[in-house]
Amino acid sequence: xxxxxxxxxxxxxxxxxxxxxxxxxxxxxxxxxxxxxxxxxxxxxxxxxxxxxxxxxxxxxxxxxxxxxxxxxxxxxxxxxxxxxxxxxxxxxxxxxxxxxxxxxxxxxxxxxxxxxxxxxxxxxxxxxxxxxxxxxxxxxxxxxxxxxxxxxxxxxxxxxxxxxxxxxxxxxxxxxxxxxxxxxxxxxxxxxxxxxxxxxxxxxxxxxxxxxxxxxxxxxxxxxxxxxxxxxxxxxxxxxxxxxxxxxxxxxxxxxxxxxxxxxxxxxxxxxxxxxxxxxxxxxxxxxxxxxxxxxxxxxxxxxxxxxxxxxxxxxxxxxxxxxxxxxxxxxxxxxxxxxxxxxxxxxxxxxxxxxxxxxxxxxxxxxxxxxxxxxxxxxxxxxxxxxxxxxxxxxxxxxxxxxxxxxxxxxxx
Amino acid sequence: xxxxxxxxxxxxxxxxxxxxxxxxxxxxxxxxxxxxxxxxxxxxxxxxxxxxxxxxxxxxxxxxxxxxxxxxxxxxxxxxxxxxxxxxxxxxxxxxxxxxxxxxxxxxxxxxxxxxxxxxxxxxxxxxxxxxxxxxxxxxxxxxxxxxxxxxxxxxxxxxxxxxxxxxxxxxxxxxxxxxxxxxxxxxxxxxxxxxxxxxxxxxxxxxxxxxxxxxxxxxxxxxxxxxxxxxxxxxxxxxxxxxxxxxxxxxxxxxxxxxxxxxxxxxxxxxxxxxxxxxxxxxxxxxxxxxxxxxxxxxxxxxxxxxxxxxxxxxxxxxxxxxxxxxxxxxxxxxxxxxxxxxxxxxxxxxxxxxxxxxxxxxxxxxxxxxxxxxxxxxxxxxxxxxxxxxxxxxxxxxxxxxxxxxxxxxxxxxxxxxxxxxxxxxxxxxxxxxxxxxxxxxxxxxxxxxxxxxxxxxxxxxxxxxxxxxxxxxxxxx
Numbered sequence: 039x040x041x042x043x044x045x046x047x048x049x050x051x052x053x054x055x056x057x058x059x060x061x062x063x064x065x066x067x068x069x070x071x072x073x074x075x076x077x078x079x080x081x082x083x084x085x086x087x088x089x090x091x092x093x094x095x096x097x098x099x100x101x102x103x104x105x106x107x108x109x110x111x112x113x114x115x116x117x118x119x120x121x122x123x124x125x126x127x128x129x130x131x132x133x134x135x136x137x138x139x140x141x142x143x144x145x146x147x148x149x150x151x152x153x154x155x156x157x158x159x160x161x162x163x164x165x166x167x168x169x170x171x172x173x174x175x176x177x178x179x180x181x182x183x184x185x186x187x188x189x190x191x192x193x194x195x196x197x198x199x200x201x202x203x204x205x206x207x208x209x210x211x212x213x214x215x216x217x218x219x220x221x222x223x224x225x226x227x228x229x230x231x232x233x234x235x236x237x238x239x240x241x242x243x244x245x246x247x248x249x250x251x252x253x254x255x256x257x258x259x260x261x262x263x264x265x266x267x268x269x270x271x272x273x274x275x276x277x278x279x280x281x282x283x284x285x286x287x288x289x290x291x292x293x294x295x296x297x298x299x300x301x302x303x304x305x306x307x308x309x310x311x312x313x314x315x316x317x318x319x320x321x322x323x324x325x326x327x328x329x330x331x332x333x334x335x336x337x338x339x340x341x342x343x344x345x346x347x348x349x350x351x352x353x354x355x356x357x358x359x360x361x362x363x364x365x366x367x368x369x370x371x372x373x374x375x376x377x378x379x380x381x382x383x384x385x386x387x388x389x390x391x392x393x394x395x396x397x398x399x400x401x402x403x404x405x406x407x408x409x410x411x412x413x414x415x416x417x418x419x420x421x422x423x424x425x426x427x428x429x430x431x432x433x434x435x436x437x438x439x440x441x442x443x444x445x446x447x448x449x450x451x452x453x
Numbered sequence: 454x455x456x457x458x459x460x461x462x463x464x465x466x467x468x469x470x471x472x473x474x475x476x477x478x479x480x481x482x483x484x485x486x487x488x489x490x491x492x493x494x495x496x497x498x499x500x501x502x503x504x505x506x507x508x509x510x511x512x513x514x515x516x517x518x519x520x521x522x523x524x525x526x527x528x529x530x531x532x533x534x535x536x537x538x539x540x541x542x543x544x545x546x547x548x549x550x551x552x553x554x555x556x557x558x559x560x561x562x563x564x565x566x567x568x569x570x571x572x573x574x575x576x577x578x579x580x581x582x583x584x585x586x587x588x589x590x591x592x593x594x595x596x597x598x599x600x601x602x603x604x605x606x607x608x609x610x611x612x613x614x615x616x617x618x619x620x621x622x623x624x625x626x627x628x629x630x631x632x633x634x635x636x637x638x639x640x641x642x643x644x645x646x647x648x649x650x651x652x653x654x655x656x657x658x659x660x661x662x663x664x665x666x667x668x669x670x671x672x673x674x675x676x677x678x679x680x681x682x683x684x685x686x687x688x689x690x691x692x693x694x695x696x697x698x699x700x701x702x703x704x705x706x707x708x709x710x711x712x713x714x715x716x717x718x719x720x721x722x723x724x725x726x727x728x729x730x731x732x733x734x735x736x737x738x739x740x741x742x743x744x745x746x747x748x749x750x751x752x753x754x755x756x757x758x759x760x761x762x763x764x765x766x767x768x769x770x771x772x773x774x775x776x777x778x779x780x781x782x783x784x785x786x787x788x789x790x791x792x793x794x795x796x797x798x799x800x801x802x803x804x805x806x807x808x809x810x811x812x813x814x815x816x817x818x819x820x821x822x823x824x825x826x827x828x829x830x831x832x833x834x835x836x837x838x839x840x841x842x843x844x845x846x847x848x849x850x851x852x853x854x855x856x857x858x859x860x861x862x863x864x865x866x867x868x869x870x871x872x873x874x875x876x877x878x879x880x881x882x883x884x885x886x887x888x889x890x891x892x893x894x895x896x897x898x899x900x901x902x903x904x905x906x907x908x909x910x911x912x913x914x915x916x917x918x919x920x921x922x923x924x925x926x927x928x929x930x931x932x933x
Binding site for chain 2: 082356359369371372373374375376377378379380381382383384385386387388389390391392393394395396397398399400401
């Protein structure tokens with residue numbers, strides 16, 4: 039793999055206009071990645087999902103170089119209907135379109151950071167890989183007091199032009215005081231066997247609000263890793279919703295630092311997977327100061343021989359008195375071959391806190407099925423109704439009504 | 454001043470911190486094949502036992518010391534330890550208690566463990582282990598009448614080789630982890646109990662461990678086998694003198710329960726925890742594992758962990774037999790600079806297996822406490838159930854409490870439920886108690902005892918009283 043990496047790296051660098059110093063930095067990240075390789079089960083964070091094995095088994099040899107010189111045609115029919123929205127379009131990892139048509143132009147700033155190397159606050163091998171190979175990266179700044187009128191949808195589209203490729207994406211967001219942003223990550227893949235490695239960084243200033251929705255719904259054979267780092271100042275709110283369903287393998291990591299008082303973080307997620315899919319959500323909520331709050335709810339429905347993993351950690355440092363942290367994960371295993379692993383973790387150094395977690399996994403409740411069947415539903419209908427209700431609970435946590443409806447329609451959940 | 458207060462005052466310092474001045478026989482310092490042969494030789498062990506040890510030592514040489522645990526400790530120099538230390542008077546084994554060195558009797562009297570049977574304590578049979586050897590086992594005749602074997606493991610190797618050969622290493626194989634393997638290579642003594650088919654052991658069996666000599670590691674090995682349909686309740690207590698250096702205690706405990714058998718294993722661990730600044734104390738790195746081998750068998754662990762500088766252990770149950778049951782009840786208290794990383798593993802292999810975990814952690818002062826547990830329901834363990842509850846109580850903002858459960862469910866017809874909470878003693882509860890005339894300290898004692906009740910009531914009577922007192926003493930000075 040080493041020669042391949044070197045060669046692809048040289049090709050990538052050739053297409054960029056970087057200073058010698060920046061090239062050196064990128065080289066440093068490349069060497070880091072070459073040393074560490076893809077994470078494997080020996081690393082605690084990857085205990086339940088051995089990425090190295092998964093890539094080997096599903097893709098084999100990866101190529102890290104993509105030719106971004108020619109543009110791809112943006113297929114407008116793929117856009118979400120019935121909801122006016124701003125767009126960022128990635129096709130095969132190339133950024134094709136940034137469009138904030140519905141917003142005041144002077145309130146949003148888009149800064150091209152492709153020529154600058156920005157460090158990412160995470161020293162995993164995947165962030166090294168990302169830093170070494172990201173091609174274009176942008177920073178989106180929402181100015182003070184501005185609330186976006188329409189949500190922003192980021193389309194991640196891949197098509198059959200690429201095969202066995204590693205795609206690295208990076209975006210930075212900065213939300214100034216009292217601003218707000220609604221963001222939907224939407225994956226549409228018609229490609230197979232690629233590895234997407236996505237890093238977002240969010241900087242939330244005082245009293246800003248971020249609503250961050252990730253929708254991986256459509257069936258595909260790709261492998262995805264996404265890392266979101268959220269820094270939160272005083273009184274800021276972040277809400278994250280993850281629908282983890284379509285890809286062959288998908289791991290979402292949310293790292294949230296509650297740096298300012300009265301800041302709060304909400305993370306809700308649904309695993310709805312079948313076949314041989316293997317999905318994971320890992321959350322780390324760091325309560326770093328007084329009076330912060332976090333809430334997490336993860337529900338899973340697992341069919342066939344699918345496997346879901348939830349690793350959630352609440353960290354409370356000794357300054358963070360009056361912390362309120364809550365975490366709940368529930369899983370329904372529908373098939374005897376399905377598997378649910380959880381590691382809900384509490385690490386607490388302050389005494390005046392209220393932290394708890396719960397985790398339950400098991401089969402569908404036979405009593406409930408009996409109840410419904412005794413009222414005239416058949417087995418299949420009863421089952422669907424119960425699963426529907428089970429998942430609806432999480433979808434209802436979405437605070438934005440427009441997005442809630444969009445997601446409800448997308449996964450066919452009825453009220 | 455009321456009685457309770459007086460009692461606490463008397464016990465303010467670690468009351469078992471004295472040393473017994475007694476002549477020792479020691480193995481040469483260090484760890485090598487010769488030392489292992491020395492131990493084996495002095496115990497007059499048969500060849501198969503020596504081979505067992507050497508095999509473990511071979512394996513040990515390849516193993517790396519684990520470092521994933523939360524409490525870190527300075528590197529232990531395994532060559533700078535004595536692996537065998539015994540009172541000189543034990544060289545020719547005394548025939549009965551009258552021949553026992555009076556100094557030893559005195560020590561156990563001071564510890565509150567009467568070895569003379571006439572002073573017996575509600576019929577508990579005690580095996581007393583002093584440093585590396587077992588010094589006395591009481592009530593043996595009475596037990597023998599029922600066919601129960603209760604003796605030091607070194608004696609069992611001589612007298613019941615067929616049983617030891619069959620079960621030793623069957624739950625914790627010689628190829629297990631670092632400390633377990635070290636123990637397999639150099640273990641010195643410990644208790645052996647065998648309960649024959651259909652016998653309900655008439656009294657509690659108990660081992661009392663005492664580390665006396667300095668620079669010594671204690672490596673004892675306990676093996677309990679409950680044959681079909683039998684029942685035994687086993688108690689374990691531990692103390693050590695106050696010393697400035699850290700001492701290593703790496704024991705292995707193996708339990709085997711055959712069809713319909715039940716083993717109840719209770720520990721009150723009160724090793725020297727180090728002084729207020731965290732100097733000295735025991736490193737308690739123990740491997741405890743129970744195998745529910747037969748159908749309908751049951752193993753229940755109850756532990757009250759108040760001592761040791763570092764406690765690092767996970768008493769586990771392997772639920773192999775169908776319908777078998779595993780239970781784990783734990784109170785762990787850390788104060789001052791103590792550290793603990795403890796919990797359990799419940800491995801469900803058989804059908805209809807059930808397990809229950811109740812863990813209560815209390816940390817005060819500068820201490821750090823971690824609950825780490827594994828519940829693993831394999832794909833064959835149909836219709837199995839687990840319930841886990843971990844509660845932590847924090848006193849002050851210099852200490853830490855952590856919960857790290859690993860939950861694996863591979864069977865759709867099995868259920869796992871896990872709950873954990875972390876909080877402090879609420880102001881309202883304290884206010885309520887103080888309003889009714891209790892001092893702040895008494896109020897905390899009362900609330901903590903209530904917090905621990907679920908576990909305390911699992912202990913046999915005499916132990917429960919002792920444990921309740923210990924809970925109060927361990928938290929001494931942590932209020933306010």
